[in-house]
Amino acid sequence: MAKILVVDDAAFMxxxxxxxxxxxxxxxxxxxxxxxxxxxxxSICKPDLVTMDITMPVMEGIDAVKQIRQNDPNAKIIMCxxxxxxxxxxxxxxxxxxxFVVKPFQAERVLEAxxxxxx
Amino acid sequence: xxxxxxxxxxxxASNILGxxxxxxxxxxxAEQAKPLDGKEVITVIGVTGHLRGQVYxxxxxxxxxxxxxxxxxxxxxxxxxDMALSAISELANMICGxxxxxxxxxxxxxxxxxPTIITxxxxxxxxxxxxxxSVPIHMDGMDGLEICMALEV
Numbered sequence: 349m350a351k352i353l354v355v356d357d358a359a360f361m362x363x364x365x366x367x368x369x370x371x372x373x374x375x376x377x378x379x380x381x382x383x384x385x386x387x388x389x390x391s392i393c394k395p396d397l398v399t400m401d402i403t404m405p406v407m408e409g410i411d412a413v414k415q416i417r418q419n420d421p422n423a424k425i426i427m428c429x430x431x432x433x434x435x436x437x438x439x440x441x442x443x444x445x446x447x448f449v450v451k452p453f454q455a456e457r458v459l460e461a462x463x464x465x466x467x
Numbered sequence: 468x469x470x471x472x473x474x475x476x477x478x479x480a481s482n483i484l485g486x487x488x489x490x491x492x493x494x495x496x497a498e499q500a501k502p503l504d505g506k507e508v509i510t511v512i513g514v515t516g517h518l519r520g521q522v523y524x525x526x527x528x529x530x531x532x533x534x535x536x537x538x539x540x541x542x543x544x545x546x547x548x549d550m551a552l553s554a555i556s557e558l559a560n561m562i563c564g565x566x567x568x569x570x571x572x573x574x575x576x577x578x579x580x581x582p583t584i585i586t587x588x589x590x591x592x593x594x595x596x597x598x599x600x601s602v603p604i605h606m607d608g609m610d611g612l613e614i615c616m617a618l619e620v
Contacts, residue, residue, distance in 0.1 A: 357581055358553045358554075358556055358557040358560070359549065359550060359553040360538075360550055360551075360553035360554035360556075360557050361553075361557050363550065364539075403560060403564070403578075403579055403580070403581055404581060405581050429564065430560050430561045430563070430564025430565055431564045431567055431568075431578075431579070432564065432565075432568050433567055433568045433570075433571035433572075433576070434571060435571060435576060450564075450565075450568070451557075451560075451561050451564065452483055452486050452487075452538075452561050
């Protein structure tokens, strides 16, 4: 079981992810609706893992990954975005994300990615 | 804006609705005088990069509720509340995001804005300075989704 921070600007996606993660035996310790909130929540909750959207207002996801990794070089972050073109995946991985799940996703794909990153 | 630019948005919409257990069929493209005429829920996503403009989706409230239900694995959705609004915005985000993946494979790279959603009765769009193309996505027993693209190269 991992403590997870869920980051997505859509309340609906946060709800769907929370359901998937709870059913997978994980705990959602906090949620954030943009990159800036994610950076703040990360330092408060110190989660084991973060799921990160890309297209968000205020601060987008790849910038948030860079900031979080600057504060904690060991941060484990998985991108969950509809913007899964190669350029975005490469930028995310270069910023420090460990994996990339394209929306719309299946529950198994999300849990599998988390399992691999935590292993 | 050519067929090559339009088609990925339609294919993406069709694939995504299919994942939510609908059987969508892409209709005929048309340049309409008033796109999205009479719709009750319209999403707007801004596009920048190799294409610039907006992509709209429009539907009736009744269809929006059915689509949200499909997105939630069949749960009953009786009211078009904030969570339903969020789900429909996310549908638009997925359609444009997945279209951007397809377009990038042909060297057309895009960035998209977070979605905005407009609700009301008898809505419509007038993009007077941009050529718009509207395409219906038919779904059994439903009014169906209309996708309107106002994009320039």
